[in-house]
Amino acid sequence: MIDFARLPKITAAALMLAGASIATPSYAQESTDPIKLTLHDWTGQLITTHIMGDVLKKAGYSIEYVQADYLAQFAGLESGDLHVAMEIWETTGREAMDAATATGKVENLGETGMEAKEEWWFPEYMKEKCPGLPNWEALKSEACAEAFSIPETAPKGRYLGGPVTWGGFDDERVEALDLPFEVIHAGTDAALFAELESAYQRKAPILLWIYAPHWAPIKYKGEWVEFPPFSKACYEDASTGVNPDAAYDCGKPFGPIWKVSWAGLKDKWPGAHKAITAFKLDNDEMGAMIAKVDLDGKKVEDVTAEWIAANEARWSEWIKK
Amino acid sequence: MTHAPTDRIDVHDTALPGSTGTRDALVFGGALALLLIVWQIGPGLAKWAFDYPKAWQIPAARHIGRWTKWLLDDATFGLFTFTDLTRFIAAVIDVPYRLALSLLATGFLSGQGSSAVQVFPPLSYIAVLMLVTLAGYYAGGRRLAVLVAACFGFLIVFGQWTSAMVTLASILVAVPIGVVLGLLLGLGAYRWPLFEKALTPLLDLMQTIPVFAYLVPILFFFGFGPTAAIVATLIYALPPMARITVLGLRSVPSEIRDLGHMVGCSRRQMTWKIMVPSAADALMVGVNQVIMLSLNMVIIASMIGAGGLGFDVLGALRRLDIGAGLEAGFAIVALAVALDRLSQALAQKTGAPLPAGKRRSIVARHPYLVASLAIIVVGFVLGLIIPPLQTFPEAWTLSTGGFWNEVVRWINVNFFDALEALRNLVLLNVLVPFKRFLGELPWLGVVLLLALAGYRLGGLRLALTAGMLSFLIAATGQWEKAMITVYLCGISVIVASLIGIPLGILASERERLWRWLQVVIDTLQTLPSFVYLMPVVMLFRVGDFTAMIAIVAYAVAPAIRYTVLGLQRVDPQVVEAGRAMGCTPRQILMKIKLKLALPEILLGLNQTIMFALSMLVITALVGTRDLGQEVYIALTKADTGRGIVAGLAVAFIAIIADRLISAGAARMKERMA
Numbered sequence: 001m002i003d004f005a006r007l008p009k010i011t012a013a014a015l016m017l018a019g020a021s022i023a024t025p026s027y028a029q030e031s032t033d034p035i036k037l038t039l040h041d042w043t044g045q046l047i048t049t050h051i052m053g054d055v056l057k058k059a060g061y062s063i064e065y066v067q068a069d070y071l072a073q074f075a076g077l078e079s080g081d082l083h084v085a086m087e088i089w090e091t092t093g094r095e096a097m098d099a100a101t102a103t104g105k106v107e108n109l110g111e112t113g114m115e116a117k118e119e120w121w122f123p124e125y126m127k128e129k130c131p132g133l134p135n136w137e138a139l140k141s142e143a144c145a146e147a148f149s150i151p152e153t154a155p156k157g158r159y160l161g162g163p164v165t166w167g168g169f170d171d172e173r174v175e176a177l178d179l180p181f182e183v184i185h186a187g188t189d190a191a192l193f194a195e196l197e198s199a200y201q202r203k204a205p206i207l208l209w210i211y212a213p214h215w216a217p218i219k220y221k222g223e224w225v226e227f228p229p230f231s232k233a234c235y236e237d238a239s240t241g242v243n244p245d246a247a248y249d250c251g252k253p254f255g256p257i258w259k260v261s262w263a264g265l266k267d268k269w270p271g272a273h274k275a276i277t278a279f280k281l282d283n284d285e286m287g288a289m290i291a292k293v294d295l296d297g298k299k300v301e302d303v304t305a306e307w308i309a310a311n312e313a314r315w316s317e318w319i320k321k
Numbered sequence: 322m323t324h325a326p327t328d329r330i331d332v333h334d335t336a337l338p339g340s341t342g343t344r345d346a347l348v349f350g351g352a353l354a355l356l357l358i359v360w361q362i363g364p365g366l367a368k369w370a371f372d373y374p375k376a377w378q379i380p381a382a383r384h385i386g387r388w389t390k391w392l393l394d395d396a397t398f399g400l401f402t403f404t405d406l407t408r409f410i411a412a413v414i415d416v417p418y419r420l421a422l423s424l425l426a427t428g429f430l431s432g433q434g435s436s437a438v439q440v441f442p443p444l445s446y447i448a449v450l451m452l453v454t455l456a457g458y459y460a461g462g463r464r465l466a467v468l469v470a471a472c473f474g475f476l477i478v479f480g481q482w483t484s485a486m487v488t489l490a491s492i493l494v495a496v497p498i499g500v501v502l503g504l505l506l507g508l509g510a511y512r513w514p515l516f517e518k519a520l521t522p523l524l525d526l527m528q529t530i531p532v533f534a535y536l537v538p539i540l541f542f543f544g545f546g547p548t549a550a551i552v553a554t555l556i557y558a559l560p561p562m563a564r565i566t567v568l569g570l571r572s573v574p575s576e577i578r579d580l581g582h583m584v585g586c587s588r589r590q591m592t593w594k595i596m597v598p599s600a601a602d603a604l605m606v607g608v609n610q611v612i613m614l615s616l617n618m619v620i621i622a623s624m625i626g627a628g629g630l631g632f633d634v635l636g637a638l639r640r641l642d643i644g645a646g647l648e649a650g651f652a653i654v655a656l657a658v659a660l661d662r663l664s665q666a667l668a669q670k671t672g673a674p675l676p677a678g679k680r681r682s683i684v685a686r687h688p689y690l691v692a693s694l695a696i697i698v699v700g701f702v703l704g705l706i707i708p709p710l711q712t713f714p715e716a717w718t719l720s721t722g723g724f725w726n727e728v729v730r731w732i733n734v735n736f737f738d739a740l741e742a743l744r745n746l747v748l749l750n751v752l753v754p755f756k757r758f759l760g761e762l763p764w765l766g767v768v769l770l771l772a773l774a775g776y777r778l779g780g781l782r783l784a785l786t787a788g789m790l791s792f793l794i795a796a797t798g799q800w801e802k803a804m805i806t807v808y809l810c811g812i813s814v815i816v817a818s819l820i821g822i823p824l825g826i827l828a829s830e831r832e833r834l835w836r837w838l839q840v841v842i843d844t845l846q847t848l849p850s851f852v853y854l855m856p857v858v859m860l861f862r863v864g865d866f867t868a869m870i871a872i873v874a875y876a877v878a879p880a881i882r883y884t885v886l887g888l889q890r891v892d893p894q895v896v897e898a899g900r901a902m903g904c905t906p907r908q909i910l911m912k913i914k915l916k917l918a919l920p921e922i923l924l925g926l927n928q929t930i931m932f933a934l935s936m937l938v939i940t941a942l943v944g945t946r947d948l949g950q951e952v953y954i955a956l957t958k959a960d961t962g963r964g965i966v967a968g969l970a971v972a973f974i975a976i977i978a979d980r981l982i983s984a985g986a987a988r989m990k991e992r993m994a
Contacts, residue, residue: 041635062437067626068545071957072537076545096959150862151745160863164950165957186863187944187953190638190855197641198859201733215640294640 031268034064036083038073042189043293043300044213044286048086048112050304051315052279058308059319061272071096071165078105083262084276089116090255091211092166097260107263109273111256113280114213118168118252120159120225121210121217123196125203134223136177136251139207145180148205157181160195160208163188168209169235169248176246177227181207196220213286215294227251271319278318352773356766373764373795381797386962389538407542414494414548421490422547425449426483443486445711446477448700452693453659459689461666472659480718481630481652488629489656491622492615495551499559499611504604506559507566508592517567524560529931529975531938531949532557532621533956534968540625541961550618550627558614562607569603570596605668612664613847616657620849621938630656631849638855644725650852657847729856737860744866752865755812759804764795771977779984786980790973799948799970806947806974809865809940810933813872817929820873821880822922826910828881829888842878850875850939858943868940876932883925887918917993923986930978934971 035056037049053063066082074096076082088097100106122133129147132138139145139157148157159181161170170183186192192208193216199206200220210216210224227250228234234241234250241249259276266273289307292298308315396403423429424444430437444452450473457469476485510517532553539556543549573596581595597604623631630649637645704711772788794803828835850871861867891914899913915922937949948967955964 041632041639043640066546067623067628067632069624069957072540072625072959073545075537075540075959079541079544081544081546152748163944164946165954184863185944185946187940187942187950190641190851191858191863191943193641194855194858195862198733198737198862201730202737204737 030061030271032062033268034062035265035269035272036064036066036081038068038076038082038085039065040068040070040087043215043290045087046300047286047289047293047304048114048281050300051281051307052084052086052276054304054308055275055279055315055318056272058315059271059275061269074100074106077260077262078103080105080262080264083265085260086276086279087112088258088260089211090258091116091118091253093258094255095167097258100260105263107261107265109259109261109277111280112259114257114283114286115254116211116213116257117224117254118162118209118211119227120207121222122207122225123200123203123220123222126205126207126222129205134226136179136225136227139179139181139225140177142180148181148207153182153184155180157207159183160192160206161185162192162209166209168252170209172246172248173227176241176243176249178243213283213290215290218287218291219295225251230254275318280314348773348777352770356762356770373798373800375798377796378798379793379796382960382962382966384962385965386960389541389961393541404542408544411543411548411552414498414551418490418494418547418551421493422487425486425490425493442701442704442711444697445700445704446482446713447703447710448696449486450474450477451696451700453663455689455692455696456663457659457666460663460670465662465666468662469659472655475655476652477713478717478719479648479652480713480715480720481633481649482713484628484630484633484649485652485656488619488627488631488653491547491551491554491627491629492612492656492660495554495558495615496608496611498551499555499615500562500608502555503559503562503607503611504566504597506563507570508597510563510567511570520563524563525976525979526969526972527556528560529934529972530965530968531935531952531971532618533938533952534964534971536621536625536956537959537961537964546626547628550622550625553625554615554618554622557618558611561610561614565603565607565610566600569600569607572603573599602668605664609661609664609668612660613657616653616660616847619653620851634849634851638851641855642726643729643856644721644723646852646855647725648721650848653849654844654847658843661843729859733859740860744861748864748866752808752812752869756805756808756865759808759811760801762804764791764800768792768795771981774981775984778981778988783980783984787977790977794970794973797966797970799951799967802946802948802951802967803970803974805945806934806937806949806971809868809945809947810872810930810937810974813869813876813933814926814929816869817873817877817933818880818926821877821925821929822884824877825881825884825925826888826915829885835885838881842881845874846878850936851942854939854943863944865945867943868945871940871943872933872936875936876929879925879928879932883921883928884918887921887925888914890921891917920986920990920993923982923989927979927982927986930982931975934975937971 037053039046039049049065053065056063066076068076068082070093073082073085077085078100088094097106097108101108120136122130126147127133130138130141130144132141132144139148142155145157146155148159149155150158152158157180159170159174161183162168162185164185164187173179174181174183186195186208192210196206196208196210196216198204207225228242230251230253231240235247235253238245238247241247243249259279261273261276265276285307289303292303293300392403394404398406401409423441426443428439428443429441431440450470453473454466454470458466476482506520510520535556536553539549539553543552577595577599581591586595619627619629619631620634621631623629623635630653633649634646634653637643637649700710768788768791771791772784775787776784794800824838828838853874854867854871857867857870861870895913895917896909899909904912937947938952939949940947941949941953948971951967952964952971955961955967
């Protein structure tokens with residue numbers, strides 16, 4: 001795409017076509033520059049972003065999708081190179097998001113309506129080998145740990161945690177709850193699900209970190225481990241919770257998925273700012289769409305177009321003047 | 322692809338200390354024994370020699386972090402700030418990129434973003450296919466034309482066209498810039514020795530610091546999107562061009578230089594009319610390297626907004642669609658093979674004299690140029706009339722679908738237990754003990770040993786280099802992770818050599834085997850390792866063993882390549898003489914050929930180590946805890962200082978290994994002569 005507005009500033013390269021730039025349509029009384037939405041590499045985020053993009057297009061905005069790393073994108077949002085990020089998870093992105101909003105250059109546009117859930121997860125067939133699941137106390141028994149073990153970890157069980165970069169305090173949790181388990185960190189979430197797929201094909205034992213909305217809990221039958229419910233005090237204060245001497249003696253926090261934008265969005269495209277703030281989806285809708293893409297092999301664009309066609313009443317409300 | 326990326330030009334101007342093998346063995350034996358004694362009794366006496374004390378650490382990460390922040394926010398040249406400068410560079414690079422992208426993928430648009438209207442379609446796939454086929458025919462005749470057409474045909478038939486063209490567009494921009502910059506740097510280094518002295522270590526760092534380490538500052542300075550990705554690609558792909566330029570200019574025969582002086586060339590004429598054309602062959606090798614390395618960067622570039630095939634690979638593997646990942650991966654291989662063979666053929670052709678022709682029509686003088694223009698025009702018109710010729714209809718594309726997932730599933734269900742047993746055997750008996758051994762070594766002892774090795778092999782200067790660099794790793798608090806890195810890469814290099822050198826020996830005598838092997842190692846080198854890493858994880862779980870497989874698969878290529886190269890270069894007369902003296906084939910191989918080829922094999926080892934180290938960022942993705950992981954964590958936390966410090970530690974390991982081995986090889990060569 002040749003960016004005609006910026007060409008004269010740079011060098012005159014393709015002047016022969018410059019005459020065509022007069023034809024730029026303008027629907028709204030706002031900037032006609034494209035709004036840049038970031039794309040990451042998981043399907044749910046692609047769907048959310050494409051729905052938002054489609055809706056903004058319907059409202060007459062020009063939009064552009066930019067591929068960017070989930071955490072590295074905050075640098076771009078602060079500088080105004082990027083404008084909108086549709087999915088910042090409470091569980092994984094909170095720290096970076098707070099740091100960015102603290103600079104005043106990034107704005108939090110509220111919840112998407114979807115709830116992020118992350119927790120230890122096991123396939124259904126493991127209930128036989130470790131009766132008492134999903135209650136976390138079942139994991140304390142030696143027999144259970146043995147059932148989840150591999151030669152390197154035996155007699156301890158093996159728990160496959162997320163990449164180190166996700167945090168999650170699993171090492172601390174194992175310690176605090178005195179679980180006979182060893183935490184192994186997968187380097188990336190593709191590796192995490194590759195292991196699950198492999199174990200599930202063989203009906204082999206596996207206990208790992210899974211998050212939702214995602215295709216895995218839809219495709220595979222299984223359950224979340226039920227830890228003592230999360231509270232802020234449990235993470236910060238050693239004396240609360242099951243273990244009076246240690247923090248992190250509870251499950252992982254669940255929380256909303258947030259939308260954020262460059263702080264200048266409000267002034268440059270006030271209507272879009274309003275529409276993005278109004279955007280809402282829920283977990284079930286999202287789960288169904290993710291399954292259509294990742295499990296049925298449909299295209300993201302087709303799935304979001306279906307949603308747009310079926311939910312006109314909802315999204316037209318978002319962009320109402 | 323037939324040349325390894327670090328064709329290093331190393332001039333050892335320090336005199337080699339004269340010594341014999343036995344003295345070396347004695348000195349090293351003594352030093353090793355001393356190290357072992359210290360290791361046994363040390364922890365009680367001098368704890369600081371084992372764990373570098375926290376209080377002595379250099380807070381390099383903090384300083385670097387603060388410095389980049391200063392560059393970003395405050396640095397100014399008076400009229401404009403540093404950030405203005407980098408943003409200007411980004412804008413300049415953006416122009417040709419947009420042009421290439423419009424031409425190949427999106428078409429020329431008016432307006433921005435989604436409200437843009439296409440005023441002129443991109444080149445149709447038919448036109449591009451015919452253009453590259455023509456280029457193949459021009460450069461290398463019918464055979465090359467068929468090969469190039471097959472590669473691009475693969476892209477079309479498997480529905481990878483649009484993504485491939487996005488990737489191709491960024492390659493088409495990155496390569497010329499890399500070539501020109503590399504050429505200029507090389508010319509500068511050739512002319513001013515002082516400049517070369519400053520440039521060489523910089524090139525070393527550019528090539529050995531993992532890309533992830535400098536991605537964050539690049540994003541800060543150059544903004545998000547394809548241009549930042551191109552800048553990152555340039556940093557990684559440019560050094561061989563500069564190196565080869567210097568090498569090429571140096572090897573221009575002195576007769577040609579004298580001739581230039583005699584006919585009274587000015588300095589500029591001397592450079593551009595005499596030296597550069599005479600070194601054209603070498604320069605084309607550099608171009609080829611830039612192309613290959615740029616394609617290696619496709620996956621990483623897509624992480625920061627380059628899109629294209631790399632993004633498809635990542636996306637496919639996130640949903641565990643192994644087939645789709647493989648298809649996109651092989652599309653990268655197809656692009657690499659086509660571009661590589663084209664540039665090599667062109668390199669050979671530049672040597673041939675141009676046919677002299679006067680007073681002929683334009684068509685006769687430039688048949689290929691005219692044909693290309695005709696193709697573009699005809700392709701455009703045809704595309705307008707018959708839409709399937711403009712964009713390949715989706716319904717016609719092929720796909721392997723779920724086939725590869727089924728294959729992996731079948732292996733997984735039927736052979737997992739056997740594979741698991743193998744994994745456990747290797748892991749528990751080899752990997753874990755070696756890791757523990759390296760982890761327990763005192764840093765001080767290792768630093769001294771490296772310095773000693775440097776002194777014996779290359780004199781005082783090398784001793785200082787090896788000692789200082791290894792000390793810095795300890796002093797910045799990276800020792801433990803560095804040792805895990807050395808363990809993982811060390812084991813992998815040994816395995817790769819054990820596989821690669823025997824294969825190379827076999828292939829050096831069997832032309833057909835060698836040809837097949839070349840296809841395999843070319844593929845291994847350009848296929849993004851991410852593609853086969855996920856199936857490997859399914860069969861071997863995450864962890865060091867999987868990481869080792871990935872490293873070996875990538876690093877085995879130079880081990881094979883240099884062994885074959887070395888053996889094929891052995892003077893046939895020497896072999897003949899050996900045979901005449903009644904040597905058995907085994908003796909000829911062991912006593913004559915391998916001995917003579919040893920310097921090349923050592924160079925291959927050197928390259929194997931470099932390749933292994935460059936895989937660290939990838940192995941971080943399967944859960945290793947080495948320097949690669951540290952760089953990766955720093956990337957996701959956007960922590961510039963931390964990433965660069967860990968990246969420098971990797972570079973230091975690479976430089977130490979490289980210098981020691983090069984010095985060893987140089988000495989061996991000397992002794993043989």
